[in-house]
Amino acid sequence: MKKTLAILLAMAMLIACLAGCGEKKEAEPSGSETKEPETITIAFIGNTTGDYAMYGIPVRNAVKLFYDKLNAEGGINGKQINLLEYDDKADPTESVNALNLAIENGATAIIGSVLTGATVALSDATFEINMPEITASATSPKVTVADPDDPNSEVKTNVFRSCFLDPFQGEKMAQYAAEICGAKRVAIFYETGSDYSEAIVTGFYTGATAYPQLEVVDMEAFSTGDKDYRSQMTNIAASNPDVVLMPIYYGEAGLAITALRAAGCDAQVIGGDGFGSVKDYASAEDLEGTVYFSGYAPGTDSVAQFEADYKATYGEDVPNMFAPLAWDASLIMTEGLKAAEAAGLTPGSDEYKQAIIDAIKGMDAFEGITGSYTFNETNDPVKSVAVIKLSGGNEEFDSFF
Amino acid sequence: MNLSTLLAQIINGLQTGSIYALVALGYSMVYGIILLLNFAHGDIIMVGAYVVYYSITRFAFHPLLAVLLAVAASVALGVTVEKVAYTPLRSAPRLSLLITAIGVSFLLENGAQMIFGADTKSMDPIVPGSVAIGSVTISYAAIITIAVSVISMFILTRLVNSTKMGKAMRAVSEDMGAAQLMGISLNKTISFTFAVGSALAGIGSVLYLCAYPQASPTMGSMLGIKAFIAAVLGGIGSIPGAMLGGFIIGLLESLISAVHLSMWKDAVVFVVLIVVLLLKPTGILGHKVQEKV
Numbered sequence: 036m037k038k039t040l041a042i043l044l045a046m047a048m049l050i051a052c053l054a055g056c057g058e059k060k061e062a063e064p065s066g067s068e069t070k071e072p073e074t075i076t077i078a079f080i081g082n083t084t085g086d087y088a089m090y091g092i093p094v095r096n097a098v099k100l101f102y103d104k105l106n107a108e109g110g111i112n113g114k115q116i117n118l119l120e121y122d123d124k125a126d127p128t129e130s131v132n133a134l135n136l137a138i139e140n141g142a143t144a145i146i147g148s149v150l151t152g153a154t155v156a157l158s159d160a161t162f163e164i165n166m167p168e169i170t171a172s173a174t175s176p177k178v179t180v181a182d183p184d185d186p187n188s189e190v191k192t193n194v195f196r197s198c199f200l201d202p203f204q205g206e207k208m209a210q211y212a213a214e215i216c217g218a219k220r221v222a223i224f225y226e227t228g229s230d231y232s233e234a235i236v237t238g239f240y241t242g243a244t245a246y247p248q249l250e251v252v253d254m255e256a257f258s259t260g261d262k263d264y265r266s267q268m269t270n271i272a273a274s275n276p277d278v279v280l281m282p283i284y285y286g287e288a289g290l291a292i293t294a295l296r297a298a299g300c301d302a303q304v305i306g307g308d309g310f311g312s313v314k315d316y317a318s319a320e321d322l323e324g325t326v327y328f329s330g331y332a333p334g335t336d337s338v339a340q341f342e343a344d345y346k347a348t349y350g351e352d353v354p355n356m357f358a359p360l361a362w363d364a365s366l367i368m369t370e371g372l373k374a375a376e377a378a379g380l381t382p383g384s385d386e387y388k389q390a391i392i393d394a395i396k397g398m399d400a401f402e403g404i405t406g407s408y409t410f411n412e413t414n415d416p417v418k419s420v421a422v423i424k425l426s427g428g429n430e431e432f433d434s435f436f
Numbered sequence: 437m438n439l440s441t442l443l444a445q446i447i448n449g450l451q452t453g454s455i456y457a458l459v460a461l462g463y464s465m466v467y468g469i470i471l472l473l474n475f476a477h478g479d480i481i482m483v484g485a486y487v488v489y490y491s492i493t494r495f496a497f498h499p500l501l502a503v504l505l506a507v508a509a510s511v512a513l514g515v516t517v518e519k520v521a522y523t524p525l526r527s528a529p530r531l532s533l534l535i536t537a538i539g540v541s542f543l544l545e546n547g548a549q550m551i552f553g554a555d556t557k558s559m560d561p562i563v564p565g566s567v568a569i570g571s572v573t574i575s576y577a578a579i580i581t582i583a584v585s586v587i588s589m590f591i592l593t594r595l596v597n598s599t600k601m602g603k604a605m606r607a608v609s610e611d612m613g614a615a616q617l618m619g620i621s622l623n624k625t626i627s628f629t630f631a632v633g634s635a636l637a638g639i640g641s642v643l644y645l646c647a648y649p650q651a652s653p654t655m656g657s658m659l660g661i662k663a664f665i666a667a668v669l670g671g672i673g674s675i676p677g678a679m680l681g682g683f684i685i686g687l688l689e690s691l692i693s694a695v696h697l698s699m700w701k702d703a704v705v706f707v708v709l710i711v712v713l714l715l716k717p718t719g720i721l722g723h724k725v726q727e728k729v
Contacts, residue, residue, distance in 0.1 A: 227699045254696075255696070255698045255699075260654070261701070262648040262650065262658075265451075265690075266449070266690040267698045270694065273441045289558055297566065297573075315558055318560060
């Protein structure tokens with residue numbers, strides 16, 4: 036008896052399923068009757084959860100803020116922008132999965148991803164299908180070039196970024212250490228296995244060849260997840276450096292600087308753009324005088340409107356440089372979309388995507404809120420770094436360098 | 437390398453080692469009694485650390501009260517996990533228990549991320565300051581850490597060797613069935629073991645925050661793995677072994693850094709695990725248990 040009932044129920048379910056499919060088929064033709072889609076679909080991919088969500092969330096917020104505003108002003112060419120959002124948890128596999136989902140849902144351009152590892156994987160995938168992509172924050176050369184060690188390597192022509200890159204920061208650090216700090220003895224503390232950290236170190240060595248007085252007196256490292264830096268800092272303190280380079284992220288940087296000061300070393304600390312919001316991770320006293328490079332200068336005129344809008348929408352101050360850079364990334368992508376729309380192409384088509392790419396590639400000193408954009412042969416922006424100095428527990432804009 | 441750097445490194449190693457040792461004790465005790473590698477143990481420390489963080493920064497409690505709260509929360513969590521996740525599986529194959537433990541670990545990490553947020557929470561050092569002895573600077577935090585863990589271990593050894601409950605624990609770990617027949621309450625003894633292990637984790641979380649004043653949802657995973665290696669090295673199931681293992685791993689790490697090989701620190705620790713498993717799977721102080729037929 037029970038068996039019969041079960042079979043009957045199963046049959047009923049099957050029929051319901053089939054009926055459902057049938058209906059869908061009927062519905063399809065009526066959908067394709069509308070001649071042109073009235074929206075342009077683009078996707079944001081980035082880590083809004085997980086260890087480094089502190090980077091991903093501001094990027095997502097700024098991108099959303101940009102397109103909400105654009106849509107409220109009437110969109111592009113009378114079309115609204117449909118912004119899809121995917122969380123890749125900073126995981127390379129997840130970001131490629133997100134891309135596949137975005138394509139299924141009709142995305143014609145990608146903004147993302149946020150951290151270097153995920154973005155490299157994502158850009159490999161978008162390059163294969165020539166999908167326009169711009170990242171606001173991934174700073175490794177691998178994002179736009181297939182193999183940075185090979186000078187004749189293929190450039191991922193479809194991928195752009197609104198931030199400067201890791202080796203570029205490293206070169207600037209060498210220049211800053213030699214010219215501004217007048218340093219001779221340099222110690223380096225980096226994260227092994229981190230593309231970001233190692234690329235800056237490589238860049239530093241490239242930059243340091245121009246300054247023979249710079250001598251690396253100690254090189255220490257830690258692996259991802261490790262929080263115990265006292266041993267390394269004891270060594271660095273013993274090597275008596277003039278400056279300590281820390282191409283690492285803010286949380287670790289706070290611990291490292293605290294440990295460095297506790298080990299009795301008062302050398303100048305120079306950090307990369309990963310230092311954003313380091314002020315919350317070590318005492319004002321330990322941080323005093325530390326400098327780091329940033330992609331934007333908080334409080335200057337060009338970003339004031341954005342900072343006010345961000346605060347009004349999300350109820351907090353712009354947390355780090357990734358939000359304004361994400362705004363610029365959206366602005367640049369939108370210029371591309373406008374060009375493709377002006378050419379009368381259909382969103383999602385190959386010609387449309389190529390038109391976006393050509394428009395971005397052809398930019399000459401395009402004004403964003405963090406600086407002006409011209410893309411070089413490897414699709415990296417040519418712009419200056421903002422030096423941020425820690426003073427009395429605050430991160431203050433010092434100068435452009 | 438001069439002598440004062442070497443001494444400073446040894447103190448660094450002892451401080452890290454005592455935290456590893458406390459955590460390793462939790463692994464070892466639970467393994468000793470129900471043969472479970474409780475991979476959620478590291479995450480109990482994470483919860484303890486958040487309790488300390490919120491008690492001190494949000495509610496401005498006295499640090500000592502925060503310590504008590506952290507220990508209480510860790511014990512409550514440890515016992516709850518045991519009752520909810522492990523007790524129903526007591527007669528199931530060991531592998532199911534192990535997988536459950538990994539599941540609980542993920543649940544706690546992701547749960548913490550939902551509740552506390554994904555970003556790292558940073559606080560002012562709980563015990564600031566340091567004292568200079570000759571040319572060596574020793575932080576008060578290091579002194580407190582080493583002292584507290586040595587005292588905890590002493591109390592634990594007394595507890596296991598000279599109290600009735602300790603006797604029951606040893607009996608259950610030797611032969612669960614026979615212990616039950618002798619009138620020992622299994623549930624009570626096992627819960628008590630989890631409570632003691634988690635209390636040590638709670639103390640460990642406070643010491644951890646003394647050394648590195650940051651709490652993050654995934655902070656327990658690496659710490660847990662290192663402590664697990666320490667427990668295996670010392671001989672899992674053995675209390676003095678866990679202490680010894682913890683100190684050896686801590687010292688090893690800082691001495692590797694001392695010879696400027698900090699980039700190889702983790703690699704060396706994991707190689708130690710492989711070598712121990714190949715050459716002496718029972719660890720330094722572990723003893724081989726004869727399988728009875």
